[in-house]
Amino acid sequence: MTGKIDAPLDILKILKYILPTTSSYAELLCLGFAIYFLSKDKASFWRISIWYLVVVMVTEVVGRYCAVTYRTNLFVYNIYTLFEISYVTYGFHTFIKQYADIKKWIIAIYGIILLIYITFTSIYGINVYNAFTISIMSVIFVIYGLLYFYLLLKDENYIDLKFHPAFWWVGGALIFYFGSTLANFFDEIIQQKFLGKYNTRSIIYTTLNFFLYGLWVYSFICRARQRK
Amino acid sequence: MSLILLASFVFLLMPIFLLLYIRSYNRHKKNHVLEKQNMQQKFESEMLQTRVEVQDQTMQSIATELHDNVGQLLSLTTLTLNSINLNDEGKAKKKIDNSLALVNKSIKELRELAKLLHGEQLVENGIGHAIDQEINWLNKAGTYELKINNLLIDLQIASPNKDLIILRLLQEIINNIIKHAQATHIQLDSYLTDNVLHLRVVENGVGFNPEEIKLKKTGMGLNSIFKRIEMINGKLTLNSASGEGTSISIEVPYP
Numbered sequence: 001m002t003g004k005i006d007a008p009l010d011i012l013k014i015l016k017y018i019l020p021t022t023s024s025y026a027e028l029l030c031l032g033f034a035i036y037f038l039s040k041d042k043a044s045f046w047r048i049s050i051w052y053l054v055v056v057m058v059t060e061v062v063g064r065y066c067a068v069t070y071r072t073n074l075f076v077y078n079i080y081t082l083f084e085i086s087y088v089t090y091g092f093h094t095f096i097k098q099y100a101d102i103k104k105w106i107i108a109i110y111g112i113i114l115l116i117y118i119t120f121t122s123i124y125g126i127n128v129y130n131a132f133t134i135s136i137m138s139v140i141f142v143i144y145g146l147l148y149f150y151l152l153l154k155d156e157n158y159i160d161l162k163f164h165p166a167f168w169w170v171g172g173a174l175i176f177y178f179g180s181t182l183a184n185f186f187d188e189i190i191q192q193k194f195l196g197k198y199n200t201r202s203i204i205y206t207t208l209n210f211f212l213y214g215l216w217v218y219s220f221i222c223r224a225r226q227r228k
Numbered sequence: 229m230s231l232i233l234l235a236s237f238v239f240l241l242m243p244i245f246l247l248l249y250i251r252s253y254n255r256h257k258k259n260h261v262l263e264k265q266n267m268q269q270k271f272e273s274e275m276l277q278t279r280v281e282v283q284d285q286t287m288q289s290i291a292t293e294l295h296d297n298v299g300q301l302l303s304l305t306t307l308t309l310n311s312i313n314l315n316d317e318g319k320a321k322k323k324i325d326n327s328l329a330l331v332n333k334s335i336k337e338l339r340e341l342a343k344l345l346h347g348e349q350l351v352e353n354g355i356g357h358a359i360d361q362e363i364n365w366l367n368k369a370g371t372y373e374l375k376i377n378n379l380l381i382d383l384q385i386a387s388p389n390k391d392l393i394i395l396r397l398l399q400e401i402i403n404n405i406i407k408h409a410q411a412t413h414i415q416l417d418s419y420l421t422d423n424v425l426h427l428r429v430v431e432n433g434v435g436f437n438p439e440e441i442k443l444k445k446t447g448m449g450l451n452s453i454f455k456r457i458e459m460i461n462g463k464l465t466l467n468s469a470s471g472e473g474t475s476i477s478i479e480v481p482y483p
Contacts, residue, residue, distance in 0.1 A: 145243075149246065149250055152250070153250065153253060153254075153257075158254070158257050158258050158261040159254070160258075161250070161251055161254050162251075167250075171243070171247045174243045174246070174247075175240065175243040175244060175247075178239055178240075178242065178243045179236060179239045179240035179243065180236075181239055182232060182235050182236045182239055183232075183236055186232055189232070190232055200232065200233060203233065204233070204236045207240065208240065211240070211244075
């Protein structure tokens with residue numbers, strides 16, 4: 001989800017690709033918490049969350065491996081994007097359906113995103129970062145997040161949000177996708193810009209990942225608490 | 229470059245503030261829900277209290293009736309039977325007949341009392357039916373010229389709590405007419421329009437000054453009628469003046 005290494009081959013990196021990088025520490029921690037708190041969960045969404053985080057970790061490792069082996073790992077992240085679209089769409093569907101029946105809309109929008117993805121890939125190939133689809137996807141997810149909050153506020157029943165897993169899961173997703181909007185739009189520019197020795201893109205995404213996985217971990221804790 | 233970072237930072241802050249806003253709004257929602265629950269509880273406890281008061285008042289009426297009316301009738305019967313001289317057949321027969329009449333009257337009075345106790349069963353068939361029963365009872369007494377327009381008989385909706393209070397109000401009003409008004413003519417209209425139940429009782433009795441009675445705060449009468457009508461969010465209009473009879477209009481949101 002984060003690394004986009006398109007650098008020349010460096011032998012030292014071969015040893016490093018298995019170890020987590022700064023940004024994937026959050027993902028690894030999140031996976032650990034997910035296994036601990038959700039492995040006994042009976043709800044399909046929460047069980048899928050564990051597998052999704054496994055996919056995230058595998059993507060990171062394979063991504064680094066491909067970067068040093070094939071000099072490009074963009075296709076790994078492009079394939080990962082499919083998992084991301086599916087999982088997050090399913091998550092929003094799970095939470096929004098408690099308040100409104102928009103299953104048909106969600107399926108239709110999911111189909112459209114996939115169509116955009118396929119079109120982009122067929123034109124530019126799998127080795128070009130699919131920033132266009134990711135931008136569209138982010139905007140859609142932001143709309144889903146805002147819709148969820150709107151429905152939550154409109155609902156007459158009171159829920160204690162402090163321990164409401166859906167609220168924190170959607171909150172994490174909203175912060176991530178809303179915060180990454182600019183980074184998506186100016187993807188080409190920020191990749192080449194550095195602040196000191198740090199790449200701007202990685203600063204933005206490391207921060208966003210911190211919020212995303214931090215809030216998701218908290219939502220897993222809330223979910224385990226809710227199950228009791 | 230730092231501009232994009234700054235803008236991204238702002239984009240990051242916005243959803244965070246949104247989350248904080250939602251949490252604070254939710255806290256208000258919690259207070260609102262709690263307030264609503266409190267009000268509901270308060271309403272229910274007041275409703276219960278009113279029911280208890282109404283019941284208590286019914287019991288008092290029954291006690292008074294038993295003591296003043298049935299008690300007296302039976303005492304008189306005992307006295308009459310005691311005074312019978314079996315040697316004087318003519319007088320004895322007359323006294324026995326008198327006693328029989330007294331006992332019959334007692335039975336009749338007891339039946340009326342039983343009806344008072346049956347209030348809750350009466351309203352089970354709907355408020356229109358209960359009002360009808362009241363009127364029948366009043367009609368049987370034959371003391372009054374009645375003009376009735378009860379359009380609630382075929383009412384399909386019901387509100388048990390309100391029904392009982394409305395019925396007791398009507399009973400209270402009729403009792404007041406019987407006890408104090410010295411009326412000869414009673415008119416009763418009841419109907420439902422736009423989810424408001426209307427009940428209007430007009431009589432041509434001696435009338436009274438409502439302000440004076442309110443200030444006196446004596447007995448259960450008028451004050452308790454006003455209190456009960458408040459309980460069910462209703463409105464009561466009372467028009468009366470000495471020598472000009474009384475009219476009472478009740479409007480209650482229904483069901």
